[in-house]
Amino acid sequence: MASLEQNKEVVIIKYNAGNIQSVWYALERIGVNAVVSDDHDRIRNAGKVIFPGVGEASSAMHYLREREIDKLILQLKQPVLGICLGMQLLCAHTAENDTACIGIFDEQVRLFKPSDGKEKVPQIGWNTLYDLKTPLFEGIDNGAYVYSVHSYYADLGTHTIATSNYIHPYSAALWKDNFYGVQFHPEKSAETGERLLKNFIFTIK
């Protein structure tokens, strides 16, 4: 297995938004022993940072602000991967309880509105990815399936590096400098998710 930079930890940011255990286990399945922490120094010195999240945006941002983790994230220089709510919180603003977020990506986060009353919100299940860009998706083909659960989505924009379609096209992944975000759950997306996590951990510099 390719090795991570020596002595550099993979840190999963600990906060009040679920799925941390699932992300930790998914990393374990690809041979990575990650650390779950909210310690600023530990996060700052990590080789890779994962910012997970399942939950509600305003309470998550409140928790992050109280501990100044939002400011810390803005200053990070190593690769950072936001997952689901984590990705949305890396955007500037979400419509979920009209919440100002961390502000890496300027794409707007909006609530899905069914076009004809038929589509269910949240979107729950496996959907396809297309228009894949950056080494994050190396070895992953257009049309690959990933698992998502979400009521809010980020618009397509200049930072979009993967697109999915539910009611309309939206950003399945975003990228700016050292910051990556995925709307879906790689930790629950079978082989495709495992490949993406491997790319993030072992390929992205």
Add this chain to the structure above:
Amino acid sequence: MLTKRIIPCLDIRDGRTVKGVNFENIRDAGDPVELGALYASQGADELVFLDITATNEKRKTLSELVNRIARHINIPFTVGGGIGSIEDVNVLLQNGADKISVNTAAFRNPQLVSDLAGEFGSQCVVLAIDARQEDDGEWYVYLNGGRIKTDTRCEDWARQGVDRGAGEILLTSMNHDGAKSGFALDITRRLADALSVPVIASGGGGTMRHFVDVFNEGHADAALAASIFHFKEIGIPELKRYLQENQIAVRI
């Protein structure tokens, strides 16, 4: 596009699968983790683990099992069976369950659904409803694994559950469960059309055609089955190919 989901259900007692059958390609079909991993590798979209243990040791056995499942299986899974409190759910989610399902306890105390959705989010709260169609043509809610009848109509309870924050409905037709004569298309369709959240149809799947029908005519978002998968009457790969041939979007 978003695909229809195929969900095998595993009944668990004392940490073991109840319908342990002979799978030659795994060592121990009685181990929920091995059987679940096999289904995941065959293309199952999610798994449901339904715990029917009745002993006092239940909670610890289950949380240990959930932890092992989360560690080894790379698709989402729901855990249900006798869940009655926020603390029950907290333990299961902490151990890596993606969703939990509530049934009788939620009916007895509907506030539980609101509390769970408020605490953990709607995305992890599945409201399981066992329903039976009576002679008057109406569908009624049953409790305690189908042993106790209520006077509440299935649609009314489902709607209340969604209003309180349930993120999905798992509907089991007691008239159809085990009969392998097809899913309950009419009530599934009524719920799927009326509710803003996904509906998982359960009970009655016996042929691959039944799955086409529950998606096309029942408007289900997902279909759940147990014994036809456990006894290899239908393989998940062949089922998904058949659905695809019938123009139903599935993950292959």
